[in-house]
Amino acid sequence: MKSIQNVAIIMDGNGRWAQNRFRPRIWGHVRGAHVISNISERASDLGLNSLTLYAFSTENLSRPEAEVSFLFRLLDKFLIREEKKILENNIQFKVLGDFSFLNKKTLERISNLENKTKENTGLKLRFAFGYGGRSEILRACKKLNENQEEISEENFSKALYDDESDIDLLIRTGGDQRISNFLLWQIAYAELFFTKTPWPDFTTQEFSQIIQDTSKRERRFGQILTESIKEMSL
């Protein structure tokens, strides 16, 4: 079994990419949306199980109103433009987070696409939108409490937005090396990869190379490999 099956990406650097070109920040988001399409297709071709993208955090809501509403419109356009490709590629699409602030039309589009693709068996494409890792954890705690379920790792994972959720590799573009409240529970044993490339310049080649390189890393999950035990004559 391949060691990298579930990948998450913090798609950072859109604003700086645009500003470095003397363009408004939203120009970076437009280009970024096209990159999402290419990377999802490559993830699907590589046979990954899931790709979770940080598209809009709870903290992003406090950005200037014009940028926020632009991102909402961009999501709406993305859903219209990408639907055909998502269906053709047998992708299962889902949005994770509290995105109830979106307008009715967009909410309907999300729910339609989720319903149309829920039986698809290919890549699980997750958009984290209105997402925050801490609030996801609190929500799961409340859910277990309400249902009077035993607090176990298994039940906790099931109470998250996406029940099949452990991440093998977290990539962050744009040069910063932080987690920014993304998938805090799910990345417990994830490999981390930080690239300076801003998201609008992130290519399918770089993506494939990162997967190839991190697949070679030895993942021990806190244990010692059998070969090492033999070598150390333990």
Ligand code: FPP
């Ligand atoms: C960070 O760039 C990126 C985001 C706020 C979210 C990611 C958004 C996209 C990839 C655009 C497409 C989105 C949808 C909904 C289809 P930043 O603005 O924080 O960049 P900076 O760090 O350079 O300021």
